[in-house]
Amino acid sequence: MSYSCTNTGKSQDPSSAKKSGGNNPGSCGGSGDTGSSNNSHNNRGNKANAKSNTAEAMKVKVGCNTTDGRIPATMEEELLANTIITPDDVLGLEKITQNYLCGPEDNVYDIDFTRFKIRDLETGTVLFEITKPPSANKADKLVDPNAGRFVRYQFTPAFLKLRQVGATVEFTVGDVPINNFRMIERHYFREQLLKSFDFEFGFCIPSSKNTCEHIYEFPPLSDETMCAMMLHPYATQSDSFYFVDNKLVMHNKADYSYSGTP
Amino acid sequence: MSLKMEMDVSGVSRAPISVLPAAAAEEVKATLRPEAERPRCSSTPCSPIKSTVSGYQILHMNANYLVGFTTGEELLKLAHKWSDAGPENPTTPEALPASPLRRPLDVGLHRASRIYKAKSRYYQPYDIPAVNGRRRRRMPSSGDSYLRPTGSGGAGTGAGEPSKALHGPLPLCLLKGKRAQSKSLDYLNLDKMNLREPAADTEVLQYQLQHLTLRGERVFTRNKT
Numbered sequence: 001m002s003y004s005c006t007n008t009g010k011s012q013d014p015s016s017a018k019k020s021g022g023n024n025p026g027s028c029g030g031s032g033d034t035g036s037s038n039n040s041h042n043n044r045g046n047k048a049n050a051k052s053n054t055a056e057a058m059k060v061k062v063g064c065n066t067t068d069g070r071i072p073a074t075m076e077e078e079l080l081a082n083t084i085i086t087p088d089d090v091l092g093l094e095k096i097t098q099n100y101l102c103g104p105e106d107n108v109y110d111i112d113f114t115r116f117k118i119r120d121l122e123t124g125t126v127l128f129e130i131t132k133p134p135s136a137n138k139a140d141k142l143v144d145p146n147a148g149r150f151v152r153y154q155f156t157p158a159f160l161k162l163r164q165v166g167a168t169v170e171f172t173v174g175d176v177p178i179n180n181f182r183m184i185e186r187h188y189f190r191e192q193l194l195k196s197f198d199f200e201f202g203f204c205i206p207s208s209k210n211t212c213e214h215i216y217e218f219p220p221l222s223d224e225t226m227c228a229m230m231l232h233p234y235a236t237q238s239d240s241f242y243f244v245d246n247k248l249v250m251h252n253k254a255d256y257s258y259s260g261t262p
Numbered sequence: 263m264s265l266k267m268e269m270d271v272s273g274v275s276r277a278p279i280s281v282l283p284a285a286a287a288e289e290v291k292a293t294l295r296p297e298a299e300r301p302r303c304s305s306t307p308c309s310p311i312k313s314t315v316s317g318y319q320i321l322h323m324n325a326n327y328l329v330g331f332t333t334g335e336e337l338l339k340l341a342h343k344w345s346d347a348g349p350e351n352p353t354t355p356e357a358l359p360a361s362p363l364r365r366p367l368d369v370g371l372h373r374a375s376r377i378y379k380a381k382s383r384y385y386q387p388y389d390i391p392a393v394n395g396r397r398r399r400r401m402p403s404s405g406d407s408y409l410r411p412t413g414s415g416g417a418g419t420g421a422g423e424p425s426k427a428l429h430g431p432l433p434l435c436l437l438k439g440k441r442a443q444s445k446s447l448d449y450l451n452l453d454k455m456n457l458r459e460p461a462a463d464t465e466v467l468q469y470q471l472q473h474l475t476l477r478g479e480r481v482f483t484r485n486k487t
Binding site: 120128146149150151153154156253 | 315316317318319320321322323324325326327328329330331332333334335337338430431433434435436
């Protein structure tokens with residue numbers, strides 16, 4: 001289940017442009033019982049506005065789009081040649097990748113997203129909820145193994161006006177404990193970085209099911225930006241990178257339309 | 263609910279947003295309809311029937327904010343279905359999703375359809391008067407809509423049924439996926455198409471068309487003599 005999740009815990013907001021809605025489920029590793037435990041955790045992160053990040057600079061990952069340029073820009077072609085891709089590598093990406101930076105087989109920890117929900121926090125309105133029934137056969141042969149790592153959302157223009165959205169994700173992990181589980185999600189509009197989110201989930205106990213809600217706030221968008229995003233469906237795209245022990249294990253993609261038509 | 267469909271302007275008023283031209287704004291507003299009534303399951307009349315997408319179950323989708331969700335698997339299946347429907351559907355190239363911004367993502371598919379149409383000798387929209395006793399086959403011209411890039415047709419011209427089913431162009435990540443796994447789309451030779459040099463393919467296409475025409479005329483002449 002390929003969802004990206006936006007999280008205000010660690011975000012970079014190079015512009016006032018709105019990011020896309022959450023798609024890859026941000027996972028949350030919480031403490032809990034052994035075995036098939038259910039761990040729940042709420043994460044209310046910092047505000048996504050770049051201006052508010054000054055007071056909480058320690059929690060903000062500096063990306064390549066900032067003025068100080070602490071993280072050098074990286075090219076997708078260079079990363080594809082690497083055997084290991086680290087968080088700093090993807091933080092230097094300046095545009096959406098054309099290829100997946102890892103294969104489905106790299107998910108050696110058997111991380112599986114089973115449920116995803118987004119809601120408007122101001123009204124409590126559930127916008128979307130999806131689940132993967134247990135009967136879903138993982139052995140089903142896909143037309144393309146990458147097909148399961150891509151999702152497409154068709155939002156209405158009303159979505160661009162939302163201020164706070166909560167994304168709840170449920171996921172399971174395999175028999176191996178997961179250390180330092182981390183997600184970096186980068187949203188682009190027409191190859192311009194809109195926002196980068198960096199969320200560390202921490203430790204996940206083996207054979208557990210975890211639930212986590214990410215709460216993020218959208219900065220107001222200019223009319224011109226919203227118009228452009230509505231007039232160019234699927235020009236808004238995102239990369240969701242998942243790391244365990246600072247090694248890329250999953251890469252999901254999504255694109256978005258805001259025209260309001262299917 | 264109308265309140266939910268109204269959007270803030272500068273976070274102050276709840277007046278309808280007017281960033282789009284009037285006609286487009288009306289069209290946008292028309293899409294902001296309340297969540298459509300879904301057929302009810304007889305066993306649970308209060309619960310709408312849950313839809314499924316590629317094995318996933320959509321439990322809830324608020325049409326005020328989200329009108330569509332699909333996976334890469336679904337997109338590939340739809341693309342394959344659309345490509346299979348090509349021979350029977352002469353309007354298939356026109357049904358490519360329209361986008362104001364011509365994107366390289368759909369060029370491959372569009373190019374495949376153009377090549378297919380070029381090789382088809384049987385498509386002729388109108389009779390060509392015989393000249394010197396010879397019936398000529400119409401040469402496709404750049405003015406033909408099916409050869410025109412989708413983007414130039416505007417948002418309203420390419421929205422055929424296949425494009426709606428396709429939910430837009432295929433993303434590049436799927437087109438560039440592992441070809442070994444995408445055998446169903448291999449025959450399109452998408453990976454062999456040069457997406458960055460449309461002019462070259464156009465020239466090749468025109469050369470092929472001329473070659474086919476000349477061959478046809480030679481056969482006709484041979485038969486006549």
